[in-house]
Amino acid sequence: MKTLKSTIRSLHGSRSRFLHSSLSVMALCGVVGSVQAQDSAPALEEVVVTGIRGSLQEALETKRNSVAIVDAINATDIGKFPDKNVADSLSRITGVSVTRGFGEGEKIAVRGTSPNQNRTLLNGAAVASADWFVLDNPSRAFNYTLLPSNIVSSLEVYKTPRADIQEGSLGGTVMLRTRRPLDMEANSGSLQVQGMYSETSEEVDPLLSGLYSWKNDAETLGFNISLTRQDRTLLREGTEILGFERQNFGRGDVWNPRALGDAYFTQDRERETALATGQWRPTERGQFTATYLNSELDANNTNHNNYQWFNGQAGGGTIDPGSAQLVGDGVVAGQVADNYAEYYVIDRVSYSETESLDLEYLHDFDGVTLTARLGHTEAEGGTSSDRQYGFDAFLGGSSFNGLDSTAFIGGSPETEEQLLGRGLGWMMENQRIMSDEEDYAGLDLQFDADVGIFHTFKTGVYYRDHDKGQFQNGTRFHWLTDAMHSDDATAYGGGSDTSGWNRWLYGNLNAGTLGDYAYNESGAPYPLLNVGQAESVIFAPEAYANAATILFLPDTWNVNEKIYAAYFSGDFEGEGFRGNVGVRVVQTDVGSTGYNWEGDWLAATIDQLGGYDLLVDSIDDRADFNVRQVTEDHDYTEVLPNLNVAFDVTEDSIVRFSAARVMARPDYIKIANQSSANLDTGTGVRGNPFLDPELANQFDVAYEWYFADQSMLAVTYFQKDISNSLVSSTTVESQYDPKLDRNVDVTFVQPNNGAGADVQGVEVSYQQTFGDFGVIANYTYTDADSRDARDPVSRPGSGLVPGSSEHMANLSGYFENSWISARLSYNYRTEWYDGLSEFGSEMYIDDYGQLDANVTVTVWDNVDLVFEGINLTGEELEQYHIDTQRKARLYDNGARYVVGVNYRF
Numbered sequence: 001m002k003t004l005k006s007t008i009r010s011l012h013g014s015r016s017r018f019l020h021s022s023l024s025v026m027a028l029c030g031v032v033g034s035v036q037a038q039d040s041a042p043a044l045e046e047v048v049v050t051g052i053r054g055s056l057q058e059a060l061e062t063k064r065n066s067v068a069i070v071d072a073i074n075a076t077d078i079g080k081f082p083d084k085n086v087a088d089s090l091s092r093i094t095g096v097s098v099t100r101g102f103g104e105g106e107k108i109a110v111r112g113t114s115p116n117q118n119r120t121l122l123n124g125a126a127v128a129s130a131d132w133f134v135l136d137n138p139s140r141a142f143n144y145t146l147l148p149s150n151i152v153s154s155l156e157v158y159k160t161p162r163a164d165i166q167e168g169s170l171g172g173t174v175m176l177r178t179r180r181p182l183d184m185e186a187n188s189g190s191l192q193v194q195g196m197y198s199e200t201s202e203e204v205d206p207l208l209s210g211l212y213s214w215k216n217d218a219e220t221l222g223f224n225i226s227l228t229r230q231d232r233t234l235l236r237e238g239t240e241i242l243g244f245e246r247q248n249f250g251r252g253d254v255w256n257p258r259a260l261g262d263a264y265f266t267q268d269r270e271r272e273t274a275l276a277t278g279q280w281r282p283t284e285r286g287q288f289t290a291t292y293l294n295s296e297l298d299a300n301n302t303n304h305n306n307y308q309w310f311n312g313q314a315g316g317g318t319i320d321p322g323s324a325q326l327v328g329d330g331v332v333a334g335q336v337a338d339n340y341a342e343y344y345v346i347d348r349v350s351y352s353e354t355e356s357l358d359l360e361y362l363h364d365f366d367g368v369t370l371t372a373r374l375g376h377t378e379a380e381g382g383t384s385s386d387r388q389y390g391f392d393a394f395l396g397g398s399s400f401n402g403l404d405s406t407a408f409i410g411g412s413p414e415t416e417e418q419l420l421g422r423g424l425g426w427m428m429e430n431q432r433i434m435s436d437e438e439d440y441a442g443l444d445l446q447f448d449a450d451v452g453i454f455h456t457f458k459t460g461v462y463y464r465d466h467d468k469g470q471f472q473n474g475t476r477f478h479w480l481t482d483a484m485h486s487d488d489a490t491a492y493g494g495g496s497d498t499s500g501w502n503r504w505l506y507g508n509l510n511a512g513t514l515g516d517y518a519y520n521e522s523g524a525p526y527p528l529l530n531v532g533q534a535e536s537v538i539f540a541p542e543a544y545a546n547a548a549t550i551l552f553l554p555d556t557w558n559v560n561e562k563i564y565a566a567y568f569s570g571d572f573e574g575e576g577f578r579g580n581v582g583v584r585v586v587q588t589d590v591g592s593t594g595y596n597w598e599g600d601w602l603a604a605t606i607d608q609l610g611g612y613d614l615l616v617d618s619i620d621d622r623a624d625f626n627v628r629q630v631t632e633d634h635d636y637t638e639v640l641p642n643l644n645v646a647f648d649v650t651e652d653s654i655v656r657f658s659a660a661r662v663m664a665r666p667d668y669i670k671i672a673n674q675s676s677a678n679l680d681t682g683t684g685v686r687g688n689p690f691l692d693p694e695l696a697n698q699f700d701v702a703y704e705w706y707f708a709d710q711s712m713l714a715v716t717y718f719q720k721d722i723s724n725s726l727v728s729s730t731t732v733e734s735q736y737d738p739k740l741d742r743n744v745d746v747t748f749v750q751p752n753n754g755a756g757a758d759v760q761g762v763e764v765s766y767q768q769t770f771g772d773f774g775v776i777a778n779y780t781y782t783d784a785d786s787r788d789a790r791d792p793v794s795r796p797g798s799g800l801v802p803g804s805s806e807h808m809a810n811l812s813g814y815f816e817n818s819w820i821s822a823r824l825s826y827n828y829r830t831e832w833y834d835g836l837s838e839f840g841s842e843m844y845i846d847d848y849g850q851l852d853a854n855v856t857v858t859v860w861d862n863v864d865l866v867f868e869g870i871n872l873t874g875e876e877l878e879q880y881h882i883d884t885q886r887k888a889r890l891y892d893n894g895a896r897y898v899v900g901v902n903y904r905f
Contacts, residue, residue, distance in 0.1 A: 051076070052816050052823065053769060056710045056776075062154070067571070067580045067644045068162055069656055069700055069716065071095075071765075074154040084207070084230075084868070084898070086152055087144035088852075090174065091827050092810050093157050094716075094763045094778035097803065098827075100850075101133075102236060102267075103871065103893030107141040110157060110171030111718060112759045112782040112804035114835065115141035117170040117664040117694065123177060123291060125358045125373065126166070126464070128436040130381030132299040132352040135838050137669040138434045138468050140168070146295045146354050146379075148228045150192065150209045151275045153179045159718070160658035160700050161642050163567040163582025164444065164458055170664040170696050170722065178291065181222030182279045184213040187905075189224070194866060194900025196232065199874065200892065201266070203233035207900065220281040227274050234267040237525075238891035239403040240305075243683060243839025244330070244881050245747075246793055247311055250321030255330035255881065258839065260405045261307020261344075262525040270298040285364040292357050297381075299350040306419070306526050308341045308398045308407055310334070317398070325401075327885040333401040341398075341407055343391040343422060343514060347531045352381030354436075369446040371460075378437040382470070385431055387539055389529060391514040392425035403887050420515030420527060427538055429475040432555070438466040449570075456571040458582075463565075468668040469558030469593075477547045511538055548612065550605045553627065554676040557594035557687070559668050563587070579645035586638050588665065592689035593631040594673030598622065600736050601675075619736045632673050632689035638663050656702040656716075666691040670726060670751045677746045679737040683840035686750040696722045696759075711768040720759040727754035727788050727798045728836070749796055749840050755787040757801050776812040792882060796842050797835065805829040821856040831884070843888060846878040862905060868898035 054076035062072040071093045075081040083089040087105025091098040098105040099115065107115035120127070120142035129143045156175040158165060165173055189212040197204045208229045215222030242259040249256070273295040280288045312318040317339025325333035356377035363370045396408045407414040444460035451457075517534040518527035569582025597604040603616045604625035642660035649655050671691050677684035702716040729750055734743045761782035768775060782804050790799030812825040828849035837843045853869040872895055879889040 051821050052814050053710045053774070056767065056774075058154075060706065060710065060712055062156060063712075064654070064704070064706060067578055067646050068158055069160040069644075069658055069702055070156050070158055072154060072156045075152070081149040081152060083149055083852075084870075085144060086147050086149045086155065086176065088870075089149060090144075090155065090157070092776075092812065092825065094765045094810070095159065095761075095780045095782075095808070096157060096172070097805060097808060097829055097832070100848075100877065100893070101891075102234060103896070105144055107143060108174065109803045110159065110169075111720070111761065111780070112784045112801060113169075113171030113664075114803035115139070116667045117803075118172055118174070119166065119169045120144075120174040120176065121166060122293070122356070123358065123360075124165075124175065125356075125375050126377060126438055126440065127293065127356050128354050128377040128379035128438055130352050130354065130379040130434045130436050132297060132350040132381050132383075134346075134348060134350065134383045134386065134432060136434075137667075138436070138470055138672075139667050139669065140665065142174075143352065145271070145297060146273075146352060147176070148209065148230055148271065148273050150190075150211070150228060151178055151226050151273060151293075152176050159716075160644055160698075161584075161640070161660050161662055162580060162644070163569040163584045163640075163642055164460060166462065167565065167584055167586055167638075167640055167663055168665060170662055170694060170720065178226075178275060178277060179211070179213065179224060180277055180279060180289065181213045181215050181224040182219055182281070182287075184215070184222075184224065186213070186215045186217075186222075188213050189905055191903040191905075192866075192900060194898050197897045197899075198233060198235070198894060199896065200237065200894035201233040201235035205231040205233055207231075207898065215279075221279070223276065223278040225274070225276045228272065230269075230271045230273075232267075232269040232271075234265075234269060234301075234893075236263075236265040236267075236891055236893050237523075238263045238265070238889060240889040240891075241403070241881070241887070242307065243837060244841045244886075244888075245311060245682070249312070249319050249324075251324050251326065251331075252329075254326060255886065256311045256319060257331065257400070258311055259307045259309045260400055260403065261305040264304040264524055264526075264528065265301065266303075267299060267301035272296050287362045289360045289362075290358070291360075294353075294355050296353040297351060299352060300348065301350055302345065302347045302531055304524075304526075304528055305344045306341075307344065308336075308395065308400075308405060309339050310336050310398065310400065323399075328883045330881065330883055330886045332886055335397060335399045337397040339395050339398055341393050341395050342425070343419065343526075343529075345389040345529045345531070345534075346386050347389075347535070348383045348386040350381075350383045352379070354379035367448040371442075371444040371446075373440070373442040373444075375441075376437075376439050378435075380433060380435050382433040383431065384433065385429060387429050387531075387535060388427065389424065389534060389538065390426040391422040393422045403890055416527065417515075420513060420518055422514045424511045424513075424538065427477055427543075429539070430472065431474070432470060432472040434468075434470045436466075436468050438464055440464045453572040453574045454570045455573055457569070458571070459566075459568045461564075461566045464561070464563040466561045466563065467558060469672075470555065472552040472555035473549055474552060475544070475547050475549045477543055548606070548609055550602075550609065552676070553595040553597060553601045553605050554674055557592070557672045557674040559672055559689075560591040560593070561665070562589040576649075577645060577647045579643070581643045582641070584640045584642075586640065586663070588636055588638075588693070590634040590671060590689065591631050592634070592671055592673040592687070593629055594687075595627060596630045596673075597625050597627045599625055602736055630673065634671075634690050636692055638693065638695070652706045654702075654704045654706075656700070656704070658698075658700040660698055662696050662698060663693045665693045666726060666751070675748065677735050677748070678839060679735060679744055679746065682744055682746050684733075684735075684746045684748040685836075685840070686748050688751050691726065691751060692724050692753050694722060694724045694726065696720045708768065710774065712765065714763075714765040716763040718759075718761055718763070721756070722759060723756040724753045725756050725786065725788070725801075726751045728752070728796050730794050730796065747840060749836065754798070757784060757786045757788075759784045759801065759804070772815055772817045774814045774816070776810070776814070778810050780808040782806060782808075792842055796840060797833075800833045800842070802833050802835045805832040819858045821854075821858075823854045825852045825854075826850070827852075834879070837888075841881055841888075844880050844882070844884075846880060846884065848875060848877065849873075850875050856902075862903060864902040864904075866898065866900045866902055870896040870898070 058074040059072040099107045158173045192209045194207040211226045213224035241257045247256045317336045319334045323335040358375040442462040447457045564587040567584040600620040603620035647655045672687035675686040698720045704714040735746045765778040784801035784804035808829040814823040834843045851872045855867040857865045877891040881888045
């Protein structure tokens with residue numbers, strides 16, 4: 001009769017293949033819980049390996065004993081995960097790339113895919129995720145800013161699939177594992193008190209965390225809880241071009257920058273995370289595990305941008321043909337006359353929060369193990385309020401060169417005094433909330449078997465009911481009611497002048513000029529708006545008496561997916577080989593709900609309010625807009641077979657082969673029944689609820705040589721034949737712009753399934769210890785080619801594979817003895833296509849390399865002093881548009897330094 005402990009051991013793959021490991025490795029695994037000795041077995045001397053080398057050894061054992069191609073990072077010591085952010089840790093794994101828009105890891109991608117084509121699971125289950133940033137769209141990509149690294153004990157990246165792991169990834173599936181109380185010592189845990197200094201903001205913020213674990217003497221009942229509080233005062237300085245468009249101003253049909261500005265972004269982040277796990281073994285055969293996660297991120301931010309229009313939009317400013325400098329078919333420098341400029345400030349109340357409850361029951365019958373899972377996870381995030389201030393002016397002209405520009409008034413550069421003299425041109429307030437929610441249930445059965453080479457069979461079913469959507473509305477202060485349009489409306493300051501909102505604002509509230517609210521901040525490119533002071537005057541309660549709050553019909557939608565999955569797999573083993581073969585069948589039913597209407601969306605939504613008939617008629621004079629919610633249904637079924645085989649060529653070397661069919665569902669914003677436009681830039685996007693998933697037939701061949709403790713050399717070749725890749729098409733429509741009080745042309749981009757892509761590459765990993773020193777290095781080469789024709793004008797993004805850098809590399813050196821542990825790590829990747837910007841332009845991120853350092857000094861057996869440096873060289877994030885010489889954005893997030901104390905008990 002098997003005990004529950006032996007069942008858990010078999011579930012983690014500890015069968016006869018562990019006999020290939022040496023006795024010292026078996027003893028090590030016994031210490032960290034991978035292998036537990038039976039009572040009847042002779043006692044083995046414990047070999048305790050901790051610190052960097054202990055984590056590396058455990059990670060190598062995870063990789064070595066898996067039948068799939070897996071890379072792992074482990075934290076053998078409590079509270080000593082190698083990075084503050086899980087995404088930053090993942091960036092050190094071969095073939096994994098990370099986005100760092102605000103200086104810390106946010107989203108990850110594997111092997112030349114985009115972030116939304118990969119999945120992240122916490123202890124095998126999904127965790128809902130919502131973004132705080134106003135320019136992010138509801139996505140399948142997991143936002144790692146929700147998870148501090150100290151709640152994770154290990155992470156594994158499955159680059160080849162198994163039938164019993166949830167589908168949905170073209171690149172890889174990340175398994176985050178948390179600590180479980182029955183696997184820990186009773187009354188053990190850790191405390192961390194640290195401070196982080198940010199170079200750009202020059203502020204010091206607290207990083208506090210604690211973990212406590214308890215279990216009874218019988219080891220049948222236990223719980224642990226982890227609490228984390230992390231603050232960050234963020235300052236990101238940058239220069240940015242707000243989109244590119246094709247235009248013929250006398251130099252042919254070429255790409256032109258729309259507008260260029262200096263951006264000054266500040267944010268106060270406060271993240272609080274609680275993770276609690278309880279375990280109960282009511283019998284020797286049964287075990288309950290409940291895991292609860294709650295993470296809240298307050299991310300209030302203010303963005304200043306002083307920018308100028310270049311391309312004839314917003315009332316003038318066509319580029320002078322004689323002054324224009326072109327690189328390829330795009331303008332990189334030139335002069336503009338009589339153009340429009342805005343000092344534009346957005347003050348946002350932003351947040352992101354996630355909550356999840358996972359219940360698991362495991363029971364061991366004779367020869368059969370049952371695992372049942374039930375859970376719920378939900379997330380919400382976005383901007384609950386953004387108040388926008390536009391202090392605008394018409395300039396005498398502008399000159400620009402790359403990302404540098406100068407505004408002119410009367411033939412001379414605009415002075416600070418002239419900038420501060422700008423009056424308030426407009427104001428508005430928006431709200432955009434994204435939501436994510438999933439209920440799930442699963443049942444797995446594992447059977448011991450003796451059928452030829454097969455020793456285990458596994459089958460199961462899984463159900464997911466997932467909702468993802470967003471809600472958006474806005475308050476507009478310059479729309480006059482019918483009464484205000486009459487000659488008797490002088491009480492409103494409007495009279496018969498329909499632009500009277502400005503008169504009311506200035507006359508009744510004395511809004512004044514930018515100079516009335518500005519202050520000087522050291523290092524800022526211009527005086528900044530005192531948002532608190534401006535808000536009390538410009539957004540005073542009286543202002544809302546002449547305002548209307550409207551629902552943004554195009555931007556309010558929801559996608560529901562009901563997913564039914566079943567699988568069957570078998571684990572096999574023979575002389576010198578082992579593996580797994582299986583098939584997963586998945587049915588996906590999609591219901592995409594959004595608003596439909598007749599005519600102009602703005603007129604339609606204003607018409608729902610009532611009392612704005614003249615305004616509605618000025619936009620669209622039809623009587624009935626027929627506004628209604630419509631659900632578009634779509635479904636598809638996929639059969640996903642997979643095979644993983646590992647051959648033990650020698651005692652220390654393994655050759656692996658894998659073949660599989662994988663899928664990634666389209667991003668939610670792509671299948672949303674929605675249509676949204678940015679009237680300032682004349683660009684828009686539309687969803688397509690009838691998109692099919694992207695599919696790939698993939699093959700992997702790997703060689704791994706474990707030539708010493710904590711040492712390995714591995715080479716992997718991978719190939720992916722991707723079908724149904726997403727491409728875009730464009731259409732041009734006329735939309736009403738309430739700021740300009742006229743119609744403007746909007747170019748809409750809509751996704752479609754394309755011809756696919758071919759992706760292949762090579763990964764090389766090497767690590768070795770040299771006494772107290774060690775080195776870890778890896779390199780990934782990726783060749784990604786789209787089979788779609790390249791047409792950046794009418795089909796932006798076509799012929800490109802998002803997220804794929806041709807070269808990625810990591811190099812770490814470390815030193816460790818009984819009292820000090822030090823690591824220096826460099827992470828590098830070459831340029832990659834990052835998808836379409838919020839303005840519909842193709843965006844690329846230039847080469848990026850980051851240097852990080854960590855030093856831990858043990859002052860007592862259980863007390864460590866910690867010193868960390870993040871982005872030590874202050875690497876800047878550079879973006880461009882199609883041609884590397886056509887710069888689009890440059891952001892400086894600066895370096896960060898951490899000093900603190902860790903206490904383990």
